[in-house]
Amino acid sequence: MTDIYIISGFLGAGKTTLIQKLLKEGFHNKKIVLIENDFGDISVDAALLKDGNIEVREINSGCICCSLSGNFVKAMKELLERFHPDVILIEPSGVGKLSDITKFCREQGIRSLARIKKRITVADVKRCSVYLENFGEFFEDQIKHADSILLSWTENYPDKVKDAYRLIRGLNPNAEILSLPWTKLKVDEVLDSHSDNHLRIERQDTDRCRCGHHLMQNSNHKECGCRHHHSAEQTFETVTIRTSRVFSLPDLQKRILQMEKNTRGTVLRAKGIVRTAQGYLNIQYVPGNIQMTECTIGGNMLCIIGHGLNRKELTSLFEVD
Numbered sequence: 160m161t162d163i164y165i166i167s168g169f170l171g172a173g174k175t176t177l178i179q180k181l182l183k184e185g186f187h188n189k190k191i192v193l194i195e196n197d198f199g200d201i202s203v204d205a206a207l208l209k210d211g212n213i214e215v216r217e218i219n220s221g222c223i224c225c226s227l228s229g230n231f232v233k234a235m236k237e238l239l240e241r242f243h244p245d246v247i248l249i250e251p252s253g254v255g256k257l258s259d260i261t262k263f264c265r266e267q268g269i270r271s272l273a274r275i276k277k278r279i280t281v282a283d284v285k286r287c288s289v290y291l292e293n294f295g296e297f298f299e300d301q302i303k304h305a306d307s308i309l310l311s312w313t314e315n316y317p318d319k320v321k322d323a324y325r326l327i328r329g330l331n332p333n334a335e336i337l338s339l340p341w342t343k344l345k346v347d348e349v350l351d352s353h354s355d356n357h358l359r360i361e362r363q364d365t366d367r368c369r370c371g372h373h374l375m376q377n378s379n380h381k382e383c384g385c386r387h388h389h390s391a392e393q394t395f396e397t398v399t400i401r402t403s404r405v406f407s408l409p410d411l412q413k414r415i416l417q418m419e420k421n422t423r424g425t426v427l428r429a430k431g432i433v434r435t436a437q438g439y440l441n442i443q444y445v446p447g448n449i450q451m452t453e454c455t456i457g458g459n460m461l462c463i464i465g466h467g468l469n470r471k472e473l474t475s476l477f478e479v480d
């Protein structure tokens with residue numbers, strides 16, 4: 160029987176970073192298959208995670224919970240029958256619903272060959288309340304259906320950990336919540352069952368309905384009346400830019416800041432690999448944070464995910480003049 164681990168979490172929470180750690184420090188002598196679902200047309204994550212020892216399957220240009228659900232189930236069955244892996248790791252896109260992925264993994268044809276071992280959701284302590292406020296339907300689903308929740312960005316924002324813990328505990332009273340900095344976290348603690356390494360704070364009642372909207376004041380029911388169910392593909396957009404421009408570091412930084420501050424809509428995530436005179440740079444943007452690191456993998460692409468984006472404006476910002 161193959162063990163399935165689902166690594167969920169909102170855009171930029173740290174799913175790929177966690178998978179890199181798991182592959183490096185855990186699963187010794189195991190046959191592993193990794194399924195990567197990037198919402199954009201290109202999979203930056205798959206490029207970064209490809210490694211001779213594991214089989215990586217990319218499912219891009221949409222969400223495995225929406226239009227690509229058929230592709231996902233088919234890919235799972237094929238991989239199970241062909242490789243008989245010990246472990247399948249699934250990284251859904253940051254806007255994927257964990258409840259849907261759970262349902263697909265339990266479909267007949269999969270459940271006779273594999274079982275979900277653990278659903279781990281990575282939650283960014285700095286941005287979780289904003290994501291719950293604005294994209295509650297997706298964020299909340301990822302938290303509520305997790306067996307284990309791993310807090311990220313804790314070392315950068317230690318003052319945010321308690322509030323994030325409370326918010327998450329309010330949404331999921333049963334999951335274990337791991338709050339240790341990742342450098343101190345042992346992979347076995349993440350993969351195995353409950354650990355004691357979490358803060359203990361009394362559960363707080365939240366003032367939200369199930370779809371993430373605030374309840375009206377003085378309301379004593381637990382619904383706001385909104386019964387909408389939105390798909391990721393209705394709610395989020397992606398803009399994929401292929402660019403042969405050779406950037407300088409300051410120029411690239413300037414353009415990313417311009418993307419953040421002066422373009423229409425809300426950019427929630429940008430990632431890609433672009434050229435500089437010295438080589439290639441891996442760009443990772445989440446609101447309020449830009450990371451650019453040298454990269455041995457070549458590329459000329461940038462994928463931007465957000466809401467109300469203007470394709471023309473963003474493309475002209477990064478393309479060759």
Ligand SMILES: Nc1nc2c(ncn2[C@@H]2O[C@H](COP(=O)(O)OP(=O)(O)OP(=O)(O)O)[C@@H](O)[C@H]2O)c(=O)[nH]1
Pocket residue numbers: 168169170171172173174175176177204252253310311312313314315341428430443444445450
């Ligand atoms: N300092 C810090 N950086 C983090 C942490 N988690 C993620 N990052 C950074 O945030 C960026 C996005 O991390 P990823 O691991 O790619 O996030 P993701 O959840 O896979 O992103 P998507 O799949 O695009 O939704 C990268 O630059 C990471 O290095 C964290 O705990 N601390």
